[in-house]
Amino acid sequence: xxxxxxxxxxxxxxxxxxxxxxxxxxxxxxxxxxxxxxxxxxxxxxxxxxxxxxxxxxxxxxxxxxxxxxxxxxxxxxxxxxxxxxxxxxxxxxxxxxxxxxxxxxxxxxxxxxxxxxxxxxxxxxxxxxxxxxxxxxxxxxxxxxxxxxxxxxxxxxxxxxxxxxxxxxxxxxxxxxxxxxxxxxxxxxxxxxxxxxxxxxxxxxxxxxxxxxxxxxxxxxxxxxxxxxxxxxxxxxxxxxxxxxxxxxxxx
Numbered sequence: 001x002x003x004x005x006x007x008x009x010x011x012x013x014x015x016x017x018x019x020x021x022x023x024x025x026x027x028x029x030x031x032x033x034x035x036x037x038x039x040x041x042x043x044x045x046x047x048x049x050x051x052x053x054x055x056x057x058x059x060x061x062x063x064x065x066x067x068x069x070x071x072x073x074x075x076x077x078x079x080x081x082x083x084x085x086x087x088x089x090x091x092x093x094x095x096x097x098x099x100x101x102x103x104x105x106x107x108x109x110x111x112x113x114x115x116x117x118x119x120x121x122x123x124x125x126x127x128x129x130x131x132x133x134x135x136x137x138x139x140x141x142x143x144x145x146x147x148x149x150x151x152x153x154x155x156x157x158x159x160x161x162x163x164x165x166x167x168x169x170x171x172x173x174x175x176x177x178x179x180x181x182x183x184x185x186x187x188x189x190x191x192x193x194x195x196x197x198x199x200x201x202x203x204x205x206x207x208x209x210x211x212x213x214x215x216x217x218x219x220x221x222x223x224x225x226x227x228x229x230x231x232x233x234x235x236x237x238x239x240x241x242x243x244x245x246x247x248x249x250x251x252x253x
Contacts, residue, residue, distance in 0.1 A: 010045045014038065016081035025073040032074075034060045040090075044082060051093035058097025068098050069117045069168035076219060088221035095161040095168075116171030116186045121252070125245060127183035127195060132241040142244075143237045147198055149206050150251060152231040153213065154190025163189055166217070166225040173213045177205065188252040190226075193235075206232050 014037060022029050039053035054075065061071040075094050079086045113120055135142045153170060170192055174184050184194040196202055210232045217223040235251070238244055 010038070010041045013045060013082060014041045017041065017078045020077040020081045021074045024077060025070060027070065031064060031066070036060055040078070049089065050087070051089045054090045055093040055097035055100075058094035059101035060097075062098040062101030063104065067117045067168070068095065068164055069172040071098055072165060072168050072220060073172065086219065086221045091165060091221055092161050095165045099160060099164055113186060116167045117175065118171045118192070119183060119185050121185045121187060121248065124183050124185040124193065124195065125248060128244050128248075129241055131195070132244065141239065143239055145198060146237055147196060147202075148235040148237065148247075148251075149194045149196050149202070149209070150233055150235050151192040151194075151209060151213065152190065153226040154188075155225065155227050158225055162222065162225045165220060165222045166190065169216050169220050169222055170213055173209065173216050177209050177212055187248065191251060193248070193251060202234065206234060
């Protein structure tokens with residue numbers, strides 16, 4: 001893709017931003033550029049607030065089907081590229097634009113929540129059902145082999161963009177720490193769960209989650225949206241699947 005040139009300094013900034021994003025967070029190089037990118041860069045170059053063009057960029061990202069976590073991580077790459085602290089107003093503008101773009105799209109069902117990038121609660125419930133089925137066939141107890149790692153970052157009195165930005169930050173952290181093969185979901189606003197095998201390393205991994213959640217929140221400038229310290233604990237699973245569904249419902253309240 002050939003990108004518009006613009007001013008020399010702005011073009012250099014845009015290329016540093018693009019390189020950082022494609023190297024670190026962006027999934028598909030061909031869909032990174034949008035005209036709002038230039039508007040954001042030019043505002044920074046001119047010493048103006050890029051909040052308004054960031055709002056347009058967030059809306060464009062959402063309309064293109066790009067998740068909120070990837071969208072916000074891209075903005076962080078911009079500030080890393082220019083060597084400046086992340087502007088919370090720009091994060092806010094991007095998140096609000098993303099939400100607006102999402103509201104314009106027809107509702108689609110699926111197994112992933114676009115706000116967090118995580119699977120849905122229904123998907124986690126189905127994976128729990130499979131785990132109990134396998135355990136029953138093998139003569140094992142799920143309560144002895146698996147547990148839920150629960151992460152609670154909830155605080156009251158947040159507006160829509162703060163909740164969305166927080167969800168994106170935690171969702172990306174859980175992907176970073178646990179990776180593929182661990183069913184996980186946002187159970188409620190600010191409460192997340194990961195289905196894990198009980199291993200000697202699990203307690204250490206749980207503490208790692210707490211530290212990285214808090215660090216990523218600071219990088220995004222959304223630490224005020226989370227309880228401090230973040231609560232992380234291992235929740236024992238009950239003997240039967242029906243009781244496990246009840247447990248998920250309880251954790252959601």
